[in-house]
Amino acid sequence: MSGAKKKNFQIEAFKHRVVVDPKYAEKTWKILEHAIHEIYNHNASGLSFEELYRNAYNMVLHKFGEKLYSGLVSTMTSHLEEIAKSIEAAQGSMFLEELNRKWTEHNKALQMIRDILMYMDRTFIPSTHKTPIQTRLRDTLLELVQHERTGDVINRGLMRNTTKMLMDLGPKVYEENFEKPFLEVSVDFYRVESQQYIEHCDCADYLKKAEKRLNEEIERVSHYLDVKSEAENN
């Protein structure tokens, strides 16, 4: 890196001289792809953050950002499909637990991948990833709420995490997949119940019962729903 050499300006300005190698992008992407697999297999301790980041940075710098991005999308998709399969396999209440575990793992892996590809994230595209969500998840959640309303005990921490997961995917996803149906189901449930009460009880009793339900509902909301739902629920 001597001054004399640099004075002699070249039009070809690439310092890292990667363009000389036409297979550069291919090779680098292979390294990064391998790294992503390793991260998902919990083998990240064998990887060098600095090297991976540098590779990703150079790819974007030399205009291979598009390749990197599409490669990432396809790799992530295949991983997510795998995860989805293993979650599908779980049954009953195990389903949510499995989902929760996988979600935590996935989050951690994603964070590491994001950090490695941070340069792309900042300069190439500020867009975010979208993860497929099963409608099954929503149904299970609603079922659980129904169970609790009728007196069963459920794992509230689990519920909290799952709803948080939906929130993480963006307020819109949360709204569409959980909040709307949740509110609809709630309305139905309480309409039926209030009808029953009105038929069976006198006025004071009815009010008492209604108040109890209302308190229960507030507590439930604070436990595992996003704050926003609270106002809309009651």
Next chain:
Amino acid sequence: MSDLDDIDLDPEDFKSSIPLKKVPYGDVFEASRAGDVDRLRYLLDSGVNVNARDQWDSVALYYACLAGHLDAARMLLESGAICSEHTFDGDRCHYAALNLKVRKLLKAFEARPPPLGPLQASLRDTFLACKANSAYLDQLNAQLPTPLFSGNSFNGGLSSNHFPPDVVFYVQGRPIEAHRVILSARSPFFKAKFETDWKDKKEVRFSREKLSYPSLYSLIHFFYSDRLEVSVDDMEDLVKICRVCKCQSLQTLVEKELIHQKYAEYKALKDIDNSQKRFILQGLSLPEQDRLPAALNRILQISLANSSRGQNLESSVDNLVSLVGSMQMSGFEDDLADVCVRVDKRIFHCHQVVLASRSEYFKARLSHMNDFLEGSDLLLGYTLPCLEENDLSMEAFEKMIEYMYTDSLKDIDPDQAEEMFDASSRYLLFPLKRAVADALLPYLEMVPPAELCHWLILSDMYGVSKIREYCLDAMACNFETFAETPEFRAMLLTLPPPSGDSTLRTTAPSAPGAEVHSAEGNLLDDLREKWLEAEAAELDKRDESALLFDRRLEMLMLVAEQEKSDDDAFLFPLSTSSVVMQK
């Protein structure tokens, strides 16, 4: 008011149609009062303290508001003038505002986060990203009717913004989270304590009832951000703490303000009770050696002196260990470094909190120490974790950390600029890129066209828009000179061809701020746009002008093509013939 009479009587006013008086020799107060923005800009650029008071106890902003000079007031506010309600100066500005427009301007700036330098702002973010600290601030905000800061935004990004503290203070049972190196840099008291009593402590509990939490909090907040914000009631406690912490100049200033506040009653609005009254001080009011960049610079200099350099790294590990050992002997604790960065042949002593605050790359890297390979990358006998950075010269790294610690960049060699651009994009230090570009611009005015081509390519690659714009402007304005330069023609060949997209190729001038500017596109398209701006005929003839340019470019490319094949034939007559033979 006699001030207004002054303006009316000025002979210049009678001659000039411009109603504003010019005060070419005026100070910041006169310039603000007269609304002489040129003079004001000059004064602010030369580093005058915007929040200083004159002998009438008034700040410059007060005069600008009083006289209704919106542009001057705005300029002052953008340079960090304090306008928050419930402060002495801020209240007076609100009170004196000539009309509602001025008040509106003040309100708008009050809601903004304080204008801080990149260094102060990023350290402040780090401080507030600590849970305990942001909790206190939120609590404060909840009490006050108007939000002080955009404090709530920190909650959302807590996990991503968070860099763990290495020491927690408990005062009156409440925690303040902090980083040793920042406190040590700012206060000799903390430095001494961290070297002795608190050396291995993660937690320090103050049991003295007298020590007030809000005062200490505001002092530590000041250590990070160079901005003091304290309620008037806590100022006396703050003076005491400053005395203990040996923050001489800050203590003097706060004491002075205390006396001022005592007599300020009659000058301020009465309807605010004392507990809400605050005092805000910008670091600019302190002498330079007591500001944050200077403090961190001292730490940096010690660390650099401790950073080992030499060929030992190349030879044997034994040698290295002995070297490290000897360094430990010679008091390397001085610098409080908590991480080493190995670049090229040198090991730099650095501070995690500074690196992480300034660069997201380092934040991610330091937080993933255990997840990746580097976690196990400890040097033998070396107590500090060590990072290794490749593809970077130690000179460039030194310049970079100098910038990270002090926000300043001294004498950048143009030869170094390219590497600095590389480093600043790689480590996501975008302000550094701008700083290098600023340092480089005067140099570019003297370079030959051929070299300018080189810089254009570079700035396009690293996304340095300022340099890129400059080069394109120069090329568009002197197109024929460049057309005669072989390097320019050669460059044309290496660039991607102008886009064929007809929506982009419209010859109508784009509206300022339209999306064309935000997305930097094809270099040749941009050059064409610039050329049209500089050379083209009136609007209705732009299409013809554009066609002219396109044809000229095509021709130049043909020439370049020709030259290239000539060159190749001249340079590699053998290789080309061998290719032919292979075929």
